[in-house]
Amino acid sequence: MDSSPDLPPEDAQAPARPAEAPASAPVLWHAGWGLGVGVCAGILLLVLGQVSTLSVIALAIGALPGLIGFVWRLKGGWRRVLLLPWMVCAAVAASLTGGISGPLGVWCLSPLLAALPMGFAFEGVAAALLAVAGASFAQSSGLAQEPPAGIMAVWLGSLALASTAAGGAGALMLTLGRARVEHRRLEADHSAASAVLADLPLSAAVVDREGHVIAQHGPPLEGLPFDWLDDGLIQAAEPSDRSSLTAALSDALDHGSGDGAFSPAAAPARRFGLKLRRTGEKSLIVVFNETAAPAASRGAELWAGRAQLETLLRAHPDLIALLEPDGRVTPLSVYGRPPEGITPAGLGRAGLVQLAVAEDEPAVVEALKTALETGHAGVAFALREAPGRRVAASLRRTNDGRLVAAIREDTEGSAAAHAFSAREAGLQAALALAQSRAQAQPVAAPATEGLEKDLAQAKAELSKARTDLTEANGARERAEAVARARARFLANMSHELRTPLNAIMGFSDIMRARMFGELTPKYGEYAELIHESGGHLMDLINDILDMSKIEAERYDLRREVFDVREAMTAALRLLRLQADDAGVQLRGVLPQDVLLVDADRRAIKQIVLNLVSNALKFTPREGSVTVTARAAEDALEIVVADTGVGIAREDLERLGQPFEQAGDAQARMQGTGLGLSLVKAFAGLHGGEMNIESTLGEGTAVTVRMPVLAVEDKPAAPAPADDRGARAPVMSGPTTFPSMPFRNS
Amino acid sequence: MSKKVLIVEDNELNMKLFHDLLDAQGYETLQTREGLQALALARQHRPDLILMDIQLPEISGLEVTKWLKEDDELSHIPVVAVTAFAMKGDEERIREGGCEAYISKPISVGYFLDTVRRFLG
Numbered sequence: 001m002d003s004s005p006d007l008p009p010e011d012a013q014a015p016a017r018p019a020e021a022p023a024s025a026p027v028l029w030h031a032g033w034g035l036g037v038g039v040c041a042g043i044l045l046l047v048l049g050q051v052s053t054l055s056v057i058a059l060a061i062g063a064l065p066g067l068i069g070f071v072w073r074l075k076g077g078w079r080r081v082l083l084l085p086w087m088v089c090a091a092v093a094a095s096l097t098g099g100i101s102g103p104l105g106v107w108c109l110s111p112l113l114a115a116l117p118m119g120f121a122f123e124g125v126a127a128a129l130l131a132v133a134g135a136s137f138a139q140s141s142g143l144a145q146e147p148p149a150g151i152m153a154v155w156l157g158s159l160a161l162a163s164t165a166a167g168g169a170g171a172l173m174l175t176l177g178r179a180r181v182e183h184r185r186l187e188a189d190h191s192a193a194s195a196v197l198a199d200l201p202l203s204a205a206v207v208d209r210e211g212h213v214i215a216q217h218g219p220p221l222e223g224l225p226f227d228w229l230d231d232g233l234i235q236a237a238e239p240s241d242r243s244s245l246t247a248a249l250s251d252a253l254d255h256g257s258g259d260g261a262f263s264p265a266a267a268p269a270r271r272f273g274l275k276l277r278r279t280g281e282k283s284l285i286v287v288f289n290e291t292a293a294p295a296a297s298r299g300a301e302l303w304a305g306r307a308q309l310e311t312l313l314r315a316h317p318d319l320i321a322l323l324e325p326d327g328r329v330t331p332l333s334v335y336g337r338p339p340e341g342i343t344p345a346g347l348g349r350a351g352l353v354q355l356a357v358a359e360d361e362p363a364v365v366e367a368l369k370t371a372l373e374t375g376h377a378g379v380a381f382a383l384r385e386a387p388g389r390r391v392a393a394s395l396r397r398t399n400d401g402r403l404v405a406a407i408r409e410d411t412e413g414s415a416a417a418h419a420f421s422a423r424e425a426g427l428q429a430a431l432a433l434a435q436s437r438a439q440a441q442p443v444a445a446p447a448t449e450g451l452e453k454d455l456a457q458a459k460a461e462l463s464k465a466r467t468d469l470t471e472a473n474g475a476r477e478r479a480e481a482v483a484r485a486r487a488r489f490l491a492n493m494s495h496e497l498r499t500p501l502n503a504i505m506g507f508s509d510i511m512r513a514r515m516f517g518e519l520t521p522k523y524g525e526y527a528e529l530i531h532e533s534g535g536h537l538m539d540l541i542n543d544i545l546d547m548s549k550i551e552a553e554r555y556d557l558r559r560e561v562f563d564v565r566e567a568m569t570a571a572l573r574l575l576r577l578q579a580d581d582a583g584v585q586l587r588g589v590l591p592q593d594v595l596l597v598d599a600d601r602r603a604i605k606q607i608v609l610n611l612v613s614n615a616l617k618f619t620p621r622e623g624s625v626t627v628t629a630r631a632a633e634d635a636l637e638i639v640v641a642d643t644g645v646g647i648a649r650e651d652l653e654r655l656g657q658p659f660e661q662a663g664d665a666q667a668r669m670q671g672t673g674l675g676l677s678l679v680k681a682f683a684g685l686h687g688g689e690m691n692i693e694s695t696l697g698e699g700t701a702v703t704v705r706m707p708v709l710a711v712e713d714k715p716a717a718p719a720p721a722d723d724r725g726a727r728a729p730v731m732s733g734p735t736t737f738p739s740m741p742f743r744n745s
Numbered sequence: 746m747s748k749k750v751l752i753v754e755d756n757e758l759n760m761k762l763f764h765d766l767l768d769a770q771g772y773e774t775l776q777t778r779e780g781l782q783a784l785a786l787a788r789q790h791r792p793d794l795i796l797m798d799i800q801l802p803e804i805s806g807l808e809v810t811k812w813l814k815e816d817d818e819l820s821h822i823p824v825v826a827v828t829a830f831a832m833k834g835d836e837e838r839i840r841e842g843g844c845e846a847y848i849s850k851p852i853s854v855g856y857f858l859d860t861v862r863r864f865l866g
Binding site for chain 2: 491494495496498499500501502503504505506507509510513515516534538
């Protein structure tokens with residue numbers, strides 16, 4: 001008989017065709033039917049030995065639809081066609097054996113059994129009823145053959161019942177199997193769908209009007225783990241976002257759908273977009289914007305970039321805001337550090353114009369207009385809510401016709417304005433007091449007038465101070481440009497003067513060295529004079545350059561720690577020839593120990609050179625110039641004393657100013673007049689000073705004191721003030737410190 | 746065989762001065778007032794020393810020095826800058842530019858010849 005067919009493996013693997021029954025189950029059932037009936041008929045023949053022809057034909061016809069179904073493998077809905085042979089064969093087989101009440105009458109149910117594994121229960125019932133009707137009609141109309149008699153009827157009846165029962169059982173099992181497969185398929189679909197949902201880079205939640213979470217789904221949002229279930233969506237957002245978020249929820253509930261955005265309070269640098277859709281009377285489904293989810297790498301990149309931008313904006317030292325063309329603040333667009341006197345909320349409420357005091361409002365409006373027209377503008381104004389505080393706002397037009405404002409404290413203006421407004425407030429108070437008194441005593445009216453006048457004046461001063469400030473900024477820029485041009489000019493001038501001077505001094509140097517043969521004494525002298533004048537010109541150029549740089553405050557000291565004795569010895573070596581020519585004794589009084597200073601070596605040399613050559617100029621033959629260097633308390637002290645003509649009291653006042661010289665015209669011709677002013681300037685650059693003491697006819701002593709002693713290695717005891725040549729070595733040679741003063745004739 | 750000195754100098758008088766000085770010492774001189782030609786002359790004649798003015802009409806002497814020092818065949822030739830750039834910082838800038846020595850204008854004949862001799866032995 002028909003055994004219960006196992007499900008072919010491909011059935012389990014074919015969930016994609018849910019409408020179809022397992023492909024080969026009906027075929028197997030048909031084969032089982034045909035085979036079962038055939039085998040039973042064979043056994044019957046063997047057992048009974050003799051069977052009526054009609055019965056054999058009836059059995060064959062009963063088995064026929066099974067064979068048809070096995071051979072003719074229809075697919076899908078076409079299988080219904082198979083019900084036709086089933087119906088006909090069942091009715092014919094029954095009719096050949098006596099009709100519906102005959103032994104094979106039960107086979108009229110076979111169309112239903114065949115239909116069940118194919119999934120056509122309804123059609124099966126119809127076919128079975130038609131078969132029953134056919135067999136009944138045949139019997140009642142007398143078309144049916146006589147039913148077999150005796151043992152034959154019993155056997156045939158048994159066979160029909162057994163085959164119907166077995167077929168029914170098989171059909172039932174196949175149907176159950178089909179349902180099981182269907183169930184498995186549904187389960188698989190569900191779990192696949194769940195997996196897909198879980199993997200979706202979407203987070204969603206169902207919330208009520210107040211943002212309380214009813215249900216949630218999806219991966220937790222970064223910065224907003226789903227532990228906001230208790231507090232709700234609104235509380236999880238940044239305080240500044242809460243009102244807009246509440247509005248978005250209400251709006252979506254009222255209109256069916258909407259959008260929103262917020263930053264979580266726990267992660268203010270992130271921002272989530274929301275899609276809202278009403279799901280019920282009081283609930284919304286909230287889908288958090290895909291770009292907010294970290295799954296898609298492009299989205300994550302964008303998100304990271306945006307987070308970085310937000311961090312930057314939030315940490316910006318200025319207050320940054322996006323403004324509408326009329327100065328109102330675009331919601332959720334205020335970032336950065338607010339200057340004192342402004343809160344982001346206050347700015348959001350009032351807008352830029354309303355921040356300013358009444359008298360500054362027109363300036364702000366004007367700046368907005370300028371920025372919209374030209375692309376940028378700047379304005380500084382006093383704050384209405386914080387008296388005495390001023391802010392400066394830079395405005396830039398954006399591509400969409402709005403404005404970006406950067407607002408910072410206007411420190412320069414604030415200090416001045418603060419002082420003024422303090423005074424203004426004081427005057428206002430006095431005015432109020434005076435007015436109240438004046439009301440009581442009309443006599444005091446003139447006093448009130450005075451105060452009002454003061455107040456008006458103070459206000460005028462205040463506005464003038466503001467104008468001055470703007471002008472000062474412009475002037476500073478112009479001055480810097482001038483200074484740059486001046487430095488460039490000095491460098492060029494220096495180069496252009498030195499180039500021809502090189503030929504002058506070079507050729508005269510060749511001549512006085514008699515490199516190409518003897519000169520007459522006169523020509524030799526002239527060559528000497530040309531070279532000397534060139535040298536003087538060189539000094540002059542250097543002095544002018546130094547002075548210009550100092551005046552332009554562009555002379556940068558190149559400080560280093562060195563033994564001041566070396567620098568002074570080098571300077572004195574250069575002056576030796578001049579001293580010899582002047583017939584003046586030049587003495588250097590230097591400490592025995594190393595005297596370290598932290599100073600500009602060239603400046604120190606220049607100080608000594610200028611002071612000594614000055615002294616030599618004004619000291620007659622047989623006189624002396626003494627240079628002393630020592631540590632006096634915490635300063636380096638250089639004294640150049642001469643036994644010269646001295647300086648008149650009235651001249652002392654002028655000395656040290658550029659181009660001022662003392663003495664007669666003859667003496668003046670020898671110098672640039674810059675010597676002393678340079679010494680004074682160099683001393684000043686080192687934080688020191690220069691003093692001149694002089695008695696007419698007796699001599700002059702110039703003292704330069706500079707706090708430049710290097711901290712380490714200070715001499716134990718400073719040299720006594722009046723020890724010229726007494727214990728310190730006296731310099732004469734270029735590199736040594738012999739004990740004898742040198743003298744040239 | 747006498748030593749060769751390439752003089753790169755755009756001022757005619759200064760060129761004559763340097764030429765006469767070196768000539769008197771028995772050195773052979775090559776002269777140019779132009780940076781690019783200096784490079785060509787250096788390649789062609791392989792001088793023993795180059796005196797380089799820094800402010801030149803087309804290309805700065807510092808630039809020429811850089812090219813010289815980047816050229817494997819010429820980098821061994823000492824370059825002495827002779828320049829009227831004597832402002833603060835000029836010497837450092839020039840030494841950093843690859844010049845072996847620096848003489849500021851106006852020159853002292855003695856120091857000039859000493860320096861030249863130092864490189865020509």
